[in-house]
Amino acid sequence: MKKLLTVCCCLLTLGASAQPGISEMQQAQQQLSSDFFSAFDFSLVIAGILGIIGAGRIYHNLQMGKKEFTTEVAAWFYAAIFMVLAGAFLRALFGI
Template sequence: MGRFRFLILLSLAQLAVLVADPLVAFAQPGIAEMGQARSWIREYFFSMRDFSYVVSALVALFGAVVVYHKWQMGKDVGMDIPAWFFSSLFVLLTWTFLLHLFGL
């Protein structure tokens, strides 16, 4: 008897989805707003590319100053040079990864 109730409830749920589905399809306002939001995202995303270039240059300059200072103090800079280089490269390529992730 429990299995029969489960099947009836399952079929009623499927019926409710079939009835509500056309109502949901007609209740989709905002197509123009979605297009506007997409254009804003593209606009700000490509200005983020320029921001990425600037931040990467600042990280590289700061890293160069830190490495130079440590070098002048006589400390080992063997691990600092690749760390600063790859951190700058990461910031530089972040926008490229996001570009392909969002498909812009």
């Protein structure tokens, strides 16, 4: 029984040596980080655009005399916050 267990462990180590090496893993992490930072910057740009559009629409509604626009303020605000937090969540998820 012990010999069978030893042989199985030896075969498992042979299979593990066929996995990609450290250099391939570092290369994959470098590619992911270069792509991720452009996606993170994109999420911040989208959040800024949402904030500007929301501020413009709310200002327009205020000038037109609408007094009940708290739901619209919350909707635009939370949309922009969501985009900022989505980028931060992706950064934490991938560990970059």
